[in-house]
Amino acid sequence: MAEQRLYHRVAEEIRQLIDEGVFPPGTRLPGERELAERFDVSRVTIREAEIALQAVGHIEIKTGSGVYVSEDQPLQPGQLPEVSAFEVTEARSLIEAEAAALAAKIISDENLKKLDDLIETMGNSDEETSLAADREFHAMIARSSGNGAMVHAIESLWRMREELPEVKHSYDAVCEEDAAARAKEHQAILSALKARNPDAARHAMREHFLRLIGSMLDASEQEALRAVQKRALESRERFLDVARMG
Amino acid sequence: MAEQRLYHRVAEEIRQLIDEGVFPPGTRLPGERELAERFDVSRVTIREAEIALQAVGHIEIKTGSGVYVSEDQPLQPGQLPEVSAFEVTEARSLIEAEAAALAAKIISDENLKKLDDLIETMGNSDEETSLAADREFHAMIARSSGNGAMVHAIESLWRMREELPEVKHSYDAVCEEDAAARAKEHQAILSALKARNPDAARHAMREHFLRLIGSMLDASEQEALRAVQKRALESRERFLDVARMG
Protein backbone atom coordinates (compact mmCIF):
# COMPACT_ATOMS: atom_id res chain seq x y z
CA MET A 1 0.00 0.00 0.00
CA ALA A 2 3.02 2.21 0.51
CA GLU A 3 3.87 2.38 -3.16
CA GLN A 4 1.38 4.04 -5.44
CA ARG A 5 2.09 4.85 -8.99
CA LEU A 6 5.20 6.94 -9.37
CA TYR A 7 3.53 9.71 -11.30
CA HIS A 8 0.93 9.97 -8.58
CA ARG A 9 3.55 10.59 -5.93
CA VAL A 10 5.26 13.20 -8.12
CA ALA A 11 1.95 14.90 -8.87
CA GLU A 12 1.19 15.06 -5.18
CA GLU A 13 4.55 16.64 -4.43
CA ILE A 14 4.15 19.22 -7.17
CA ARG A 15 0.66 20.02 -5.92
CA GLN A 16 2.04 20.54 -2.46
CA LEU A 17 4.73 22.87 -3.77
CA ILE A 18 2.01 24.89 -5.46
CA ASP A 19 -0.07 25.00 -2.29
CA GLU A 20 2.94 26.05 -0.26
CA GLY A 21 3.47 29.00 -2.58
CA VAL A 22 6.77 27.81 -4.01
CA PHE A 23 5.09 28.11 -7.41
CA PRO A 24 2.55 30.94 -7.09
CA PRO A 25 -0.41 31.02 -9.49
CA GLY A 26 0.47 32.30 -12.92
CA THR A 27 4.13 31.40 -12.69
CA ARG A 28 5.81 28.98 -14.98
CA LEU A 29 7.26 25.91 -13.36
CA PRO A 30 10.54 24.27 -14.42
CA GLY A 31 10.75 22.33 -17.66
CA GLU A 32 10.10 18.63 -17.85
CA ARG A 33 13.78 17.83 -18.15
CA GLU A 34 14.76 19.79 -15.08
CA LEU A 35 11.89 18.39 -13.01
CA ALA A 36 12.82 14.88 -14.12
CA GLU A 37 16.31 15.41 -12.78
CA ARG A 38 15.09 17.02 -9.56
CA PHE A 39 12.64 14.25 -8.72
CA ASP A 40 15.04 11.65 -10.07
CA VAL A 41 12.45 10.13 -12.38
CA SER A 42 12.10 9.89 -16.10
CA ARG A 43 10.64 12.62 -18.24
CA VAL A 44 7.66 10.44 -19.06
CA THR A 45 6.74 10.22 -15.38
CA ILE A 46 6.91 14.00 -15.01
CA ARG A 47 4.69 14.31 -18.02
CA GLU A 48 2.17 11.86 -16.58
CA ALA A 49 2.12 13.78 -13.33
CA GLU A 50 1.53 17.03 -15.21
CA ILE A 51 -1.27 15.47 -17.23
CA ALA A 52 -2.96 14.30 -14.05
CA LEU A 53 -2.63 17.76 -12.51
CA GLN A 54 -3.94 19.38 -15.66
CA ALA A 55 -6.96 17.10 -15.69
CA VAL A 56 -7.95 18.45 -12.29
CA GLY A 57 -7.25 22.04 -13.32
CA HIS A 58 -4.22 22.77 -11.19
CA ILE A 59 -1.93 23.65 -14.08
CA GLU A 60 -2.09 24.55 -17.76
CA ILE A 61 0.29 23.08 -20.32
CA LYS A 62 1.26 25.23 -23.29
CA THR A 63 3.10 23.53 -26.09
CA GLY A 64 6.51 24.99 -26.79
CA SER A 65 6.22 27.41 -23.93
CA GLY A 66 5.94 25.60 -20.64
CA VAL A 67 3.49 24.60 -17.95
CA TYR A 68 1.89 27.27 -15.82
CA VAL A 69 0.12 27.24 -12.48
CA SER A 70 -3.58 28.02 -12.88
CA GLU A 71 -4.64 31.49 -11.75
CA ASP A 72 -7.73 30.53 -9.81
CA GLN A 73 -6.03 27.88 -7.78
CA PRO A 74 -8.75 27.10 -5.24
CA LEU A 75 -11.15 26.29 -8.04
CA GLN A 76 -12.22 22.93 -6.73
CA PRO A 77 -15.77 22.31 -7.91
CA GLY A 78 -17.85 20.13 -5.70
CA GLN A 79 -15.65 20.64 -2.70
CA LEU A 80 -17.57 20.47 0.52
CA PRO A 81 -16.89 23.09 3.18
CA GLU A 82 -15.87 22.05 6.66
CA VAL A 83 -18.99 22.37 8.72
CA SER A 84 -20.27 20.76 11.87
CA ALA A 85 -23.09 18.25 12.08
CA PHE A 86 -25.08 20.87 13.90
CA GLU A 87 -24.78 23.33 11.01
CA VAL A 88 -25.76 20.68 8.48
CA THR A 89 -28.80 19.67 10.45
CA GLU A 90 -29.89 23.26 11.08
CA ALA A 91 -29.59 23.99 7.38
CA ARG A 92 -31.51 20.84 6.54
CA SER A 93 -34.26 21.74 8.98
CA LEU A 94 -34.71 25.13 7.34
CA ILE A 95 -34.24 24.20 3.69
CA GLU A 96 -36.01 20.85 3.64
CA ALA A 97 -38.90 22.38 5.56
CA GLU A 98 -39.41 24.92 2.78
CA ALA A 99 -39.08 22.20 0.17
CA ALA A 100 -41.74 20.20 1.96
CA ALA A 101 -44.00 23.26 2.04
CA LEU A 102 -43.56 23.69 -1.71
CA ALA A 103 -44.13 20.01 -2.31
CA ALA A 104 -47.35 19.94 -0.26
CA LYS A 105 -49.04 22.05 -2.89
CA ILE A 106 -48.11 20.02 -5.94
CA ILE A 107 -46.97 16.52 -4.97
CA SER A 108 -48.52 13.76 -7.04
CA ASP A 109 -50.49 10.83 -5.64
CA GLU A 110 -47.93 8.55 -7.19
CA ASN A 111 -45.11 10.10 -5.21
CA LEU A 112 -47.20 9.99 -2.05
CA LYS A 113 -47.57 6.28 -2.55
CA LYS A 114 -43.82 5.89 -2.97
CA LEU A 115 -43.25 7.79 0.26
CA ASP A 116 -45.61 5.36 1.95
CA ASP A 117 -43.57 2.44 0.68
CA LEU A 118 -40.32 4.04 1.77
CA ILE A 119 -41.56 4.48 5.33
CA GLU A 120 -42.44 0.81 5.37
CA THR A 121 -39.02 -0.12 4.02
CA MET A 122 -37.39 1.91 6.77
CA GLY A 123 -39.44 0.00 9.33
CA ASN A 124 -38.42 -3.53 8.50
CA SER A 125 -34.99 -3.67 6.88
CA ASP A 126 -31.38 -3.89 7.83
CA GLU A 127 -29.58 -0.69 8.71
CA GLU A 128 -28.06 -0.08 5.32
CA THR A 129 -31.30 -0.44 3.39
CA SER A 130 -33.07 1.66 5.95
CA LEU A 131 -30.53 4.46 5.54
CA ALA A 132 -30.93 4.37 1.77
CA ALA A 133 -34.70 4.55 2.17
CA ASP A 134 -34.31 7.51 4.54
CA ARG A 135 -32.26 9.30 1.96
CA GLU A 136 -34.72 8.50 -0.78
CA PHE A 137 -37.60 9.69 1.41
CA HIS A 138 -36.08 13.13 1.79
CA ALA A 139 -34.89 13.21 -1.82
CA MET A 140 -38.37 12.35 -3.06
CA ILE A 141 -39.89 15.23 -1.11
CA ALA A 142 -37.20 17.55 -2.44
CA ARG A 143 -37.93 16.52 -6.01
CA SER A 144 -41.63 16.92 -5.40
CA SER A 145 -41.02 20.59 -4.63
CA GLY A 146 -40.66 21.09 -8.36
CA ASN A 147 -37.62 23.26 -7.79
CA GLY A 148 -34.34 21.92 -9.15
CA ALA A 149 -32.29 24.46 -7.24
CA MET A 150 -33.79 23.29 -3.96
CA VAL A 151 -33.12 19.68 -4.94
CA HIS A 152 -29.50 20.56 -5.61
CA ALA A 153 -29.10 22.30 -2.25
CA ILE A 154 -30.62 19.38 -0.39
CA GLU A 155 -28.50 16.84 -2.25
CA SER A 156 -25.45 18.87 -1.35
CA LEU A 157 -26.44 18.79 2.31
CA TRP A 158 -26.87 15.05 2.15
CA ARG A 159 -23.40 14.72 0.70
CA MET A 160 -22.05 16.62 3.68
CA ARG A 161 -23.90 14.22 5.96
CA GLU A 162 -22.26 11.25 4.25
CA GLU A 163 -18.86 12.47 3.17
CA LEU A 164 -17.68 14.68 6.02
CA PRO A 165 -16.25 12.30 8.62
CA GLU A 166 -17.25 14.32 11.67
CA VAL A 167 -20.76 14.88 10.44
CA LYS A 168 -21.19 11.24 9.48
CA HIS A 169 -19.98 10.22 12.89
CA SER A 170 -22.48 12.45 14.66
CA TYR A 171 -25.36 11.19 12.55
CA ASP A 172 -24.41 7.55 12.97
CA ALA A 173 -24.22 8.07 16.71
CA VAL A 174 -27.88 9.04 16.94
CA CYS A 175 -29.46 7.40 13.93
CA GLU A 176 -29.69 3.94 15.47
CA GLU A 177 -31.51 4.25 18.72
CA ASP A 178 -34.38 6.57 17.90
CA ALA A 179 -35.84 4.60 15.01
CA ALA A 180 -39.23 4.79 16.65
CA ALA A 181 -39.27 8.57 16.94
CA ARG A 182 -37.99 8.87 13.42
CA ALA A 183 -40.74 6.67 12.00
CA LYS A 184 -43.36 8.70 13.82
CA GLU A 185 -41.99 11.97 12.46
CA HIS A 186 -41.77 10.66 8.94
CA GLN A 187 -45.38 9.62 9.22
CA ALA A 188 -46.30 13.11 10.40
CA ILE A 189 -44.53 14.69 7.44
CA LEU A 190 -46.27 12.36 5.03
CA SER A 191 -49.65 13.07 6.60
CA ALA A 192 -49.15 16.80 6.14
CA LEU A 193 -48.20 16.23 2.51
CA LYS A 194 -51.25 14.04 1.95
CA ALA A 195 -53.39 16.80 3.44
CA ARG A 196 -51.77 19.24 0.98
CA ASN A 197 -51.03 21.45 3.92
CA PRO A 198 -47.81 23.48 3.35
CA ASP A 199 -47.64 24.95 6.86
CA ALA A 200 -48.13 21.58 8.48
CA ALA A 201 -45.52 20.02 6.21
CA ARG A 202 -43.02 22.74 7.01
CA HIS A 203 -43.70 22.35 10.70
CA ALA A 204 -43.45 18.57 10.67
CA MET A 205 -40.16 18.66 8.81
CA ARG A 206 -38.74 21.22 11.20
CA GLU A 207 -39.82 19.16 14.18
CA HIS A 208 -38.13 16.14 12.66
CA PHE A 209 -34.76 17.87 12.47
CA LEU A 210 -35.23 19.74 15.70
CA ARG A 211 -35.49 16.45 17.54
CA LEU A 212 -32.41 15.25 15.64
CA ILE A 213 -30.43 18.29 16.74
CA GLY A 214 -31.50 17.62 20.30
CA SER A 215 -30.33 14.02 20.11
CA MET A 216 -27.03 15.12 18.63
CA LEU A 217 -26.45 17.60 21.42
CA ASP A 218 -27.18 14.89 23.95
CA ALA A 219 -24.86 12.47 22.20
CA SER A 220 -22.03 14.93 21.91
CA GLU A 221 -22.55 15.85 25.54
CA GLN A 222 -22.27 12.25 26.57
CA GLU A 223 -19.22 11.84 24.38
CA ALA A 224 -17.65 14.89 25.97
CA LEU A 225 -18.51 13.46 29.35
CA ARG A 226 -16.87 10.18 28.48
CA ALA A 227 -13.79 12.05 27.27
CA VAL A 228 -13.64 13.96 30.54
CA GLN A 229 -13.96 10.76 32.51
CA LYS A 230 -11.24 9.15 30.44
CA ARG A 231 -8.93 12.09 31.00
CA ALA A 232 -9.73 12.04 34.69
CA LEU A 233 -8.94 8.35 34.82
CA GLU A 234 -5.66 8.89 33.01
CA SER A 235 -4.57 11.71 35.26
CA ARG A 236 -5.58 9.64 38.25
CA GLU A 237 -3.38 6.80 37.05
CA ARG A 238 -0.59 9.20 36.33
CA PHE A 239 -0.95 10.56 39.82
CA LEU A 240 -0.92 7.11 41.30
CA ASP A 241 2.18 6.27 39.31
CA VAL A 242 3.92 9.33 40.65
CA ALA A 243 2.73 8.57 44.13
CA ARG A 244 3.98 5.02 43.83
CA MET A 245 7.37 6.22 42.68
CA GLY A 246 7.63 8.76 45.41
CA MET B 1 -7.49 24.58 -33.13
CA ALA B 2 -8.23 21.25 -34.79
CA GLU B 3 -5.16 19.58 -33.36
CA GLN B 4 -5.05 19.17 -29.63
CA ARG B 5 -2.64 16.93 -27.80
CA LEU B 6 -2.72 13.41 -29.14
CA TYR B 7 -3.50 11.83 -25.79
CA HIS B 8 -6.41 14.21 -25.42
CA ARG B 9 -7.96 13.09 -28.69
CA VAL B 10 -7.48 9.43 -27.76
CA ALA B 11 -8.95 10.00 -24.29
CA GLU B 12 -11.98 11.65 -25.84
CA GLU B 13 -12.53 8.75 -28.22
CA ILE B 14 -12.25 6.21 -25.43
CA ARG B 15 -14.66 8.24 -23.30
CA GLN B 16 -17.12 8.25 -26.19
CA LEU B 17 -16.82 4.49 -26.61
CA ILE B 18 -17.63 4.14 -22.93
CA ASP B 19 -20.61 6.45 -23.19
CA GLU B 20 -21.89 4.58 -26.22
CA GLY B 21 -21.86 1.35 -24.26
CA VAL B 22 -19.13 -0.33 -26.25
CA PHE B 23 -17.32 -0.71 -22.94
CA PRO B 24 -20.02 -1.08 -20.29
CA PRO B 25 -19.19 -0.19 -16.67
CA GLY B 26 -17.20 -2.85 -14.90
CA THR B 27 -15.75 -4.36 -18.05
CA ARG B 28 -12.08 -4.47 -18.79
CA LEU B 29 -10.98 -2.60 -21.86
CA PRO B 30 -8.24 -3.80 -24.23
CA GLY B 31 -4.63 -3.71 -23.15
CA GLU B 32 -2.33 -0.78 -23.84
CA ARG B 33 -0.61 -2.53 -26.71
CA GLU B 34 -3.83 -3.42 -28.50
CA LEU B 35 -5.26 0.06 -28.03
CA ALA B 36 -1.99 1.54 -29.24
CA GLU B 37 -2.28 -0.46 -32.42
CA ARG B 38 -5.98 0.33 -32.85
CA PHE B 39 -5.52 4.07 -32.46
CA ASP B 40 -2.22 3.94 -34.29
CA VAL B 41 -0.32 5.69 -31.54
CA SER B 42 2.39 4.63 -29.13
CA ARG B 43 1.84 2.92 -25.82
CA VAL B 44 2.96 6.06 -24.01
CA THR B 45 0.14 8.05 -25.54
CA ILE B 46 -2.42 5.42 -24.59
CA ARG B 47 -1.06 5.52 -21.07
CA GLU B 48 -1.38 9.30 -20.95
CA ALA B 49 -4.94 9.13 -22.16
CA GLU B 50 -5.79 6.52 -19.55
CA ILE B 51 -4.20 8.63 -16.82
CA ALA B 52 -6.27 11.62 -17.87
CA LEU B 53 -9.44 9.52 -17.84
CA GLN B 54 -8.54 8.06 -14.47
CA ALA B 55 -7.99 11.53 -13.02
CA VAL B 56 -11.61 12.35 -13.84
CA GLY B 57 -12.85 9.04 -12.50
CA HIS B 58 -13.99 7.42 -15.74
CA ILE B 59 -11.75 4.37 -15.42
CA GLU B 60 -9.67 2.53 -12.85
CA ILE B 61 -6.22 1.18 -13.61
CA LYS B 62 -5.07 -1.97 -11.87
CA THR B 63 -1.43 -2.84 -12.23
CA GLY B 64 -0.76 -6.15 -13.80
CA SER B 65 -4.41 -6.75 -14.48
CA GLY B 66 -5.84 -4.13 -16.80
CA VAL B 67 -7.93 -1.00 -16.85
CA TYR B 68 -11.60 -1.17 -15.98
CA VAL B 69 -14.54 1.13 -16.63
CA SER B 70 -15.78 2.71 -13.41
CA GLU B 71 -19.10 1.42 -12.10
CA ASP B 72 -20.69 4.74 -11.17
CA GLN B 73 -20.05 6.41 -14.46
CA PRO B 74 -21.81 9.76 -14.13
CA LEU B 75 -19.95 10.74 -10.97
CA GLN B 76 -19.39 14.44 -11.66
CA PRO B 77 -19.54 16.34 -8.39
CA GLY B 78 -19.95 20.08 -8.29
CA GLN B 79 -21.78 20.22 -11.54
CA LEU B 80 -24.57 22.74 -11.58
CA PRO B 81 -27.97 21.36 -12.51
CA GLU B 82 -29.98 22.86 -15.31
CA VAL B 83 -32.55 25.00 -13.62
CA SER B 84 -34.56 28.02 -14.61
CA ALA B 85 -34.07 31.53 -13.29
CA PHE B 86 -37.42 31.19 -11.60
CA GLU B 87 -36.31 28.15 -9.65
CA VAL B 88 -33.07 29.79 -8.60
CA THR B 89 -34.87 32.89 -7.39
CA GLU B 90 -37.51 30.93 -5.55
CA ALA B 91 -34.83 28.90 -3.81
CA ARG B 92 -32.93 32.06 -2.95
CA SER B 93 -36.04 33.68 -1.54
CA LEU B 94 -36.62 30.73 0.76
CA ILE B 95 -33.05 29.93 1.77
CA GLU B 96 -31.67 33.44 2.07
CA ALA B 97 -34.73 34.45 4.07
CA GLU B 98 -33.93 31.79 6.65
CA ALA B 99 -30.27 32.81 6.64
CA ALA B 100 -31.32 36.39 7.30
CA ALA B 101 -33.53 35.27 10.15
CA LEU B 102 -30.62 33.38 11.69
CA ALA B 103 -28.31 36.33 11.15
CA ALA B 104 -30.68 38.78 12.79
CA LYS B 105 -30.07 37.15 16.13
CA ILE B 106 -26.30 37.15 16.09
CA ILE B 107 -24.97 39.58 13.48
CA SER B 108 -22.18 41.82 14.75
CA ASP B 109 -22.25 45.62 14.69
CA GLU B 110 -19.17 45.48 12.52
CA ASN B 111 -20.93 43.49 9.84
CA LEU B 112 -23.95 45.77 10.03
CA LYS B 113 -21.65 48.66 9.28
CA LYS B 114 -20.21 46.82 6.29
CA LEU B 115 -23.71 46.16 4.97
CA ASP B 116 -24.36 49.90 5.26
CA ASP B 117 -21.30 50.65 3.18
CA LEU B 118 -22.25 48.04 0.59
CA ILE B 119 -25.68 49.62 0.09
CA GLU B 120 -23.97 52.93 -0.48
CA THR B 121 -21.57 51.36 -2.97
CA MET B 122 -24.49 49.87 -4.87
CA GLY B 123 -26.04 53.30 -5.05
CA ASN B 124 -23.27 55.21 -6.75
CA SER B 125 -21.08 52.94 -8.84
CA ASP B 126 -20.86 51.53 -12.29
CA GLU B 127 -22.86 48.43 -13.03
CA GLU B 128 -20.06 45.96 -12.49
CA THR B 129 -19.05 47.30 -9.09
CA SER B 130 -22.67 47.48 -8.10
CA LEU B 131 -23.22 43.85 -9.00
CA ALA B 132 -20.19 42.82 -6.94
CA ALA B 133 -21.53 44.83 -4.00
CA ASP B 134 -24.90 43.15 -4.39
CA ARG B 135 -23.28 39.77 -4.25
CA GLU B 136 -21.20 40.74 -1.23
CA PHE B 137 -24.31 42.10 0.52
CA HIS B 138 -26.07 38.77 0.29
CA ALA B 139 -22.90 36.83 1.03
CA MET B 140 -22.28 38.91 4.13
CA ILE B 141 -25.73 38.17 5.47
CA ALA B 142 -25.25 34.49 4.70
CA ARG B 143 -21.97 34.42 6.60
CA SER B 144 -23.57 36.30 9.48
CA SER B 145 -25.98 33.40 9.90
CA GLY B 146 -23.11 31.54 11.50
CA ASN B 147 -24.02 28.43 9.53
CA GLY B 148 -21.42 27.25 7.01
CA ALA B 149 -23.84 24.87 5.35
CA MET B 150 -26.25 27.71 4.64
CA VAL B 151 -23.37 29.79 3.28
CA HIS B 152 -22.44 26.95 0.97
CA ALA B 153 -25.99 26.57 -0.31
CA ILE B 154 -26.30 30.29 -0.97
CA GLU B 155 -22.95 30.46 -2.71
CA SER B 156 -24.04 27.58 -4.90
CA LEU B 157 -27.19 29.46 -5.83
CA TRP B 158 -25.18 32.52 -6.73
CA ARG B 159 -23.00 30.38 -8.97
CA MET B 160 -26.14 29.27 -10.79
CA ARG B 161 -27.14 32.88 -11.18
CA GLU B 162 -23.80 33.71 -12.79
CA GLU B 163 -22.75 30.58 -14.61
CA LEU B 164 -25.97 29.24 -16.12
CA PRO B 165 -26.47 31.25 -19.31
CA GLU B 166 -30.26 31.30 -19.23
CA VAL B 167 -30.39 32.30 -15.60
CA LYS B 168 -27.80 34.99 -16.07
CA HIS B 169 -29.73 36.35 -19.00
CA SER B 170 -32.93 36.58 -17.02
CA TYR B 171 -31.23 38.34 -14.13
CA ASP B 172 -29.43 40.79 -16.37
CA ALA B 173 -32.70 41.61 -18.06
CA VAL B 174 -34.28 42.88 -14.85
CA CYS B 175 -31.34 43.92 -12.73
CA GLU B 176 -30.81 47.23 -14.48
CA GLU B 177 -34.05 49.09 -14.35
CA ASP B 178 -35.29 48.56 -10.84
CA ALA B 179 -32.25 49.86 -9.01
CA ALA B 180 -34.51 52.09 -6.94
CA ALA B 181 -36.75 49.29 -5.73
CA ARG B 182 -33.75 47.15 -5.03
CA ALA B 183 -32.08 49.80 -2.89
CA LYS B 184 -35.25 50.26 -0.89
CA GLU B 185 -35.55 46.54 -0.26
CA HIS B 186 -31.94 46.19 0.74
CA GLN B 187 -32.49 49.01 3.19
CA ALA B 188 -35.51 47.22 4.62
CA ILE B 189 -33.51 44.04 5.10
CA LEU B 190 -30.73 45.93 6.81
CA SER B 191 -33.18 47.70 9.11
CA ALA B 192 -34.66 44.40 10.19
CA LEU B 193 -31.17 43.06 10.91
CA LYS B 194 -30.30 46.18 12.90
CA ALA B 195 -33.49 45.70 14.90
CA ARG B 196 -32.38 42.10 15.56
CA ASN B 197 -35.79 41.03 14.38
CA PRO B 198 -35.64 37.57 12.73
CA ASP B 199 -39.20 37.55 11.48
CA ALA B 200 -38.85 41.00 9.95
CA ALA B 201 -35.55 40.01 8.32
CA ARG B 202 -37.07 36.85 6.88
CA HIS B 203 -40.02 38.80 5.59
CA ALA B 204 -37.93 41.59 4.08
CA MET B 205 -35.68 39.11 2.29
CA ARG B 206 -38.65 37.21 0.92
CA GLU B 207 -40.24 40.43 -0.32
CA HIS B 208 -37.00 41.33 -2.04
CA PHE B 209 -36.96 38.15 -4.09
CA LEU B 210 -40.69 38.06 -4.54
CA ARG B 211 -40.51 41.40 -6.33
CA LEU B 212 -37.58 40.02 -8.38
CA ILE B 213 -39.63 37.02 -9.43
CA GLY B 214 -42.41 39.35 -10.47
CA SER B 215 -40.06 41.44 -12.57
CA MET B 216 -38.69 38.31 -14.19
CA LEU B 217 -42.11 37.06 -15.09
CA ASP B 218 -42.91 40.45 -16.61
CA ALA B 219 -39.65 40.48 -18.53
CA SER B 220 -40.05 36.98 -19.85
CA GLU B 221 -43.61 37.82 -20.80
CA GLN B 222 -42.45 40.83 -22.74
CA GLU B 223 -39.74 38.77 -24.35
CA ALA B 224 -42.25 36.15 -25.35
CA LEU B 225 -44.43 38.93 -26.70
CA ARG B 226 -41.56 40.31 -28.76
CA ALA B 227 -40.84 36.84 -30.07
CA VAL B 228 -44.46 36.46 -31.12
CA GLN B 229 -44.43 39.81 -32.82
CA LYS B 230 -41.22 38.91 -34.62
CA ARG B 231 -42.67 35.64 -35.81
CA ALA B 232 -45.82 37.45 -36.94
CA LEU B 233 -43.76 39.97 -38.84
CA GLU B 234 -41.77 37.23 -40.53
CA SER B 235 -44.80 35.27 -41.59
CA ARG B 236 -46.37 38.50 -42.82
CA GLU B 237 -43.33 39.16 -44.98
CA ARG B 238 -43.30 35.60 -46.17
CA PHE B 239 -46.94 35.97 -47.10
CA LEU B 240 -46.29 39.21 -48.92
CA ASP B 241 -43.45 37.58 -50.80
CA VAL B 242 -45.69 34.80 -51.91
CA ALA B 243 -48.41 37.26 -52.82
CA ARG B 244 -45.97 39.32 -54.85
CA MET B 245 -44.75 36.26 -56.69
CA GLY B 246 -48.26 35.09 -57.40
Added chain:
DNA sequence: ATCATCATTATTGACAGACCAAATTGGTCG
Protein backbone atom coordinates in the same frame (compact mmCIF):
# COMPACT_ATOMS: atom_id res chain seq x y z
C1' DA C 1 -10.29 -36.28 -7.26
C1' DT C 2 -9.18 -32.06 -4.70
C1' DC C 3 -6.56 -28.55 -3.24
C1' DA C 4 -2.35 -26.00 -2.36
C1' DT C 5 1.92 -24.49 -4.40
C1' DC C 6 4.74 -22.76 -7.89
C1' DA C 7 6.22 -21.50 -12.55
C1' DT C 8 4.44 -19.17 -16.64
C1' DT C 9 2.46 -15.51 -18.93
C1' DA C 10 -0.05 -11.37 -19.75
C1' DT C 11 -0.29 -6.69 -18.43
C1' DT C 12 0.85 -2.46 -16.48
C1' DG C 13 4.93 0.56 -14.69
C1' DA C 14 9.06 2.87 -15.57
C1' DC C 15 13.01 4.11 -18.11
C1' DA C 16 16.49 5.99 -21.76
C1' DG C 17 17.36 8.08 -25.90
C1' DA C 18 16.13 9.99 -29.96
C1' DC C 19 13.50 12.96 -33.03
C1' DC C 20 9.60 16.19 -34.23
C1' DA C 21 6.81 20.43 -33.80
C1' DA C 22 5.63 24.64 -31.82
C1' DA C 23 6.80 28.74 -29.32
C1' DT C 24 10.14 31.90 -27.67
C1' DT C 25 14.06 34.55 -28.18
C1' DG C 26 17.50 37.27 -30.05
C1' DG C 27 19.69 39.16 -33.77
C1' DT C 28 19.98 41.05 -38.40
C1' DC C 29 18.64 43.89 -41.98
C1' DG C 30 15.71 47.16 -44.38
Added chain:
DNA sequence: CGACCAATTTGGTCTGTCAATAATGATGAT
Protein backbone atom coordinates in the same frame (compact mmCIF):
# COMPACT_ATOMS: atom_id res chain seq x y z
C1' DC D 1 11.77 51.25 -35.28
C1' DG D 2 9.81 47.31 -37.16
C1' DA D 3 9.66 43.14 -39.91
C1' DC D 4 11.79 38.98 -40.88
C1' DC D 5 14.64 34.92 -39.87
C1' DA D 6 17.37 31.47 -37.46
C1' DA D 7 18.87 29.36 -33.16
C1' DT D 8 17.27 27.69 -28.86
C1' DT D 9 14.08 26.16 -25.63
C1' DT D 10 10.25 23.38 -24.50
C1' DG D 11 6.66 20.37 -24.87
C1' DG D 12 4.98 16.07 -27.85
C1' DT D 13 5.69 11.55 -29.54
C1' DC D 14 7.92 7.18 -30.80
C1' DT D 15 10.72 2.94 -30.27
C1' DG D 16 12.67 -0.41 -27.57
C1' DT D 17 13.79 -2.49 -23.20
C1' DC D 18 13.40 -4.10 -18.61
C1' DA D 19 11.01 -4.49 -14.00
C1' DA D 20 6.94 -5.40 -11.03
C1' DT D 21 2.62 -7.38 -10.39
C1' DA D 22 -1.60 -9.97 -11.04
C1' DA D 23 -3.91 -13.68 -13.30
C1' DT D 24 -3.44 -18.30 -15.10
C1' DG D 25 -2.34 -22.82 -15.68
C1' DA D 26 0.56 -26.76 -14.54
C1' DT D 27 2.27 -29.71 -11.06
C1' DG D 28 2.44 -32.45 -7.19
C1' DA D 29 0.94 -33.88 -2.57
C1' DT D 30 -2.80 -35.55 0.03
